[in-house]
Amino acid sequence: MIIAGLMTGTSADGLDLVIAEFLPDPTVGSDLVGADPTTLTVRILAERETPFDDQLAADILRLLEPTDLPLSLVSSVDARLGRFCAEALSELCTDHDLSPDLVVSHGQTVRHDITDGQVTSTLQLGQPAFIAERLGAPVLSDVRSRDVAAGGQGAPLVGLLDSLLLSEVEAPTAVLNLGGIANITVITPGQDPIAFDTGPANALIDILARRITDA
Numbered sequence: 207m208i209i210a211g212l213m214t215g216t217s218a219d220g221l222d223l224v225i226a227e228f229l230p231d232p233t234v235g236s237d238l239v240g241a242d243p244t245t246l247t248v249r250i251l252a253e254r255e256t257p258f259d260d261q262l263a264a265d266i267l268r269l270l271e272p273t274d275l276p277l278s279l280v281s282s283v284d285a286r287l288g289r290f291c292a293e294a295l296s297e298l299c300t301d302h303d304l305s306p307d308l309v310v311s312h313g314q315t316v317r318h319d320i321t322d323g324q325v326t327s328t329l330q331l332g333q334p335a336f337i338a339e340r341l342g343a344p345v346l347s348d349v350r351s352r353d354v355a356a357g358g359q360g361a362p363l364v365g366l367l368d369s370l371l372l373s374e375v376e377a378p379t380a381v382l383n384l385g386g387i388a389n390i391t392v393i394t395p396g397q398d399p400i401a402f403d404t405g406p407a408n409a410l411i412d413i414l415a416r417r418i419t420d421a
Contacts, residue, residue: 208251210299210306210343212291214314214332216386216409218266220257221294225304226250252302256294262286269316269331270409280316280331287314288333292340299341309337309345318361328360362389365401369393384408 207229213222231245258266265283269275291311299305313330320326334347350360368381368391378394388407392400 207308208304208306210295210309210341212295212309212311212332212337214287214312216270216315217412218258218263218270218314218386219412220255221291222253222255223295223298224250224253225298225302225306251304252298254294254298256290258290262290266314266316283314283316284331284333285336287331288336291332292336295337296340306341306343309334309341309343310349311337311345311347312349312363313347315350320359324357325354325359325361328354359402361387361403362391362401364389365391365399368401369399386412 208225208227210223210225214220215222227249228246229249231247257263262283265279266287269279269283295306295309311332311334313332313334315328315330317327317329318325319328328350330348330350332347334345338345349363354360362383364383364385372379372381372391372393375393376395378392381391381393382404383389383391384407386407386409388404389402390404394400
């Protein structure tokens with residue numbers, strides 16, 4: 207199965223794209239029963255980082271400010287980012303002659319509100335319908351809201367991958383991710399993994415760097 211993944215971070219500098227093939231691991235299982243369908247191998251087929259145009263980046267950064275903003279800006283960014291994602295992925299597919307069976311598009315987080323330690327709302331923009339229409343493939347999006355509805359934080363998502371990559375560690379292991387917002391994953395053998403956001407990282411660093419350098 208070929209899956210395309212799209213991700214934008216809170217640094218709001220561009221779109222990361224990857225197209226990967228997921229297959230049952232042929233080394234697991236006997237010759238009689240074949241590959242184990244519960245164990246997957248992953249092969250990267252294509253990847254790219256596409257910078258935002260200046261206006262889209264500026265409008266996304268406006269939406270990240272802790273102030274009231276016009277709904278028209280929210281709607282506009284949602285549509286423009288959706289079209290941007292669709293175009294960027296279409297170009298990547300064309301360049302590598304690939305056709306994804308599924309697209310997973312995270313979208314741009316513009317709100318993630320927490321009150322007394324509980325996430326009260328989360329909002330990601332980047333209308334997935336534009337991607338589905340352009341690529342002709344199903345699109346999975348809005349991947350945080352279900353966890354929030356179940357009482358979770360909806361973040362960080364990277365802890366799921368950390369758990370898979372470090373599933374065989376023999377001692378407690380911590381992984382720190384310095385994204386727009388920093389988060390940490392702690393893997394302890396025989397226990398459920400722990401993952402949580404620790405606070406701002408590149409999002410604030412980028413803002414300060416732009417102000418200091420007038421970039």
